[in-house]
Amino acid sequence: MRRLLTSPLFRSVFAVASGTAAAQAVAFAFSPLITRIYGPEAFGLQAVFLSLISILGPAISLRYPMAIIVADDETDAQYLGRLSLMIAFVLSCLVGLALWIARGAILALLGAEALGSLIWFLPLALFFTACQDVSEYRTARLNNFRVFGVVTVVQACLTNLARVLGGLAAPVAGILVAVTSIAPSVQVALLSFGIRSRRIAKPPLGLHRARGLLRKHRDFPIYRVPTDVLNAASQSVPVILLTTLFSPVAAGLYSLTRSVLGLPLHLIGMSTGNVLYARFAELDRDGKALTPLLLKTTAHLLIVFPIIALIAWFAPPAFALMFGEEWREAGYYAQWMSLWVGFSISNIPSIRLAPVIKAQNLLLIMNIAILVIRVLAMVGTYWSGGGEMAAIAAFSLVSLFANAGLILAIIIVAQHHDTAAGRLKPASVK
Template identity: 30%
Template structure:
């Protein structure tokens, strides 16, 4: 493939469009970080990390993972029905998340200076909005509306940035920090809802029971796997909050926020476009290995260049941009950057196991990673490691787990799994009023 053909390929156009919108939104969030580090204390960052951890765990459960089935649904009617069902399920999971947060804070499972009931409400709102955004984004991916997704992500990023700054100026508290994030997630939903209404025109209502029966692999295996994966990802914030003072745990939250911007930008964008292309390739009966390799190498190149640039500039950039008090986070930041070099490629192609019908493999990997991460922290506590040493141990264990995920993705291409519903396999439709 010549360079000209590569640059004009559908993959590059889709990635470029989606990454442009995601980049604009993430840059808005990153641009206000120097203000946030001066408005909010490290302890407030620790509370924000707790909010993000709980929201992050429940938000991946909110849609029952049905949004992963939308791009590869066999009919447009199924896709719209799955989207509708995913949004409805988000409401119920959001209520459970709010109740859990209030109960956990009341029983003293976690430490937070924020009002327990206020934080619980904010968590519930965040989970609901994240779930709805995920479901609507998946439908837009199916419809190749990457420009619409890009605009929605840009709008949402600006809303997140503005909310945290405005509330911080009014009242620089932990609750303001979290509420600004949750409220900002409303931005961008309107654009995706318009696309949903257009897709729903002319389609018939489909029984939720039928959809859950046909696509049962996703709530049965993908949802638990996603929940366990989220636990593995958020475990450091929760466990560090138990082992270290809020000011120290806040250093990790700060470093993780800096790394999460490029990691989220590259991995999420490539993963969404990758899943959409996998659906098209499967519909044509084509080979998935070239697609997997192409996206894996693109993610590895982007992650390696980005991590190297930040590693070189962080010693003078961090104190200049964010203040001298955050210089202590540099060792933690370095560990997370090196982890990102393999985390981004693995995350970009992580849907391979689900798309090839190996949902159980995904569940097994997520369970193994969670156990490995928890074991790493147990070892760190037993050996009395400090914050930086603990994070380095966690990063090394996680890197090994992500390498195993890439190996499993390639192995899944050569072993038949449970057939994934395909657009060219018709199924009798059940219509309900």
């Protein structure tokens, strides 16, 4: 235990986890005030705007910011950051141009007609999201996770304070959307200030060097962008299918349950994801084996699975007490969904290792397969005469086994990667 608590990896995870938890506490503390200032319609429009960012955000920089961590040296890392911002600026301008040419048709296609003129914030929000990605991955590469934890809390305080003050002046959806759009730039400024002393002088970026870097890390736009878009779509599948096959009530119950169960997933994912990604990349550059850390961290995160499942067993009365008797049914959803959400925490190391071992094509194939079997599970349950609870159970079980398959596949690829590089002896690979 003493060795674990004093390890650099644990200290990095703790720095990010404490900052993320504190930021969530700040948001929770502000929420009663914010919900009394803004009406449900304003929050609904903000939710629509956030959904657009979650789907388009990964594509706006073609995921090149993630390549910063696996870059060969610090010069290449800074070049990749600059190239990512150039790509994001061009694509954000193209989004703005498309909105100027056919705003009505695009809003109808995205199902976001209610946003109206607020859609003009989208190009700005997408560009600032890319800037935030670059800053976060630069900070992770430098292992400056203490700064990241502090910045997360400060950003939460500033952005929620802006929502309150803006709402007191004009409690409209435009304020929420504007703050949401600008919020990433606050984190960019704070992180840039925190790591300012770690910059190095570098020669100008020539066209030949730029093309070489983009070509070398082309697996990010080719495989990672569609993977993340598919993952976002996969998260929306239950809501769409529950509404279409059963009722909007079932979709509402699922949405609340997913948001509650997603809190530990978000906290652990934020605190461990980039830390593990940076550590895997560092080990790979140093020529050390990656499989031992993958197995160790996966085993540690598997401990969370039975804990969440056990807590969810008492969810029905807890949901009725916290949210009202009409939400008791959501607690029964939670009993099944905890199996999927709890186990998915353990695949964080595998997903973060994939870019390091050049397995993003495998990640894409697995995400396509997961999306297909999730749809088939829910539709098959409906066709066989099952109700919404049976559909949730089927969705959760196939998601659990799909995540287990993803972890096993990455472990096998990681072992082959280490063996081929001479980091593991073939005899040691079980």
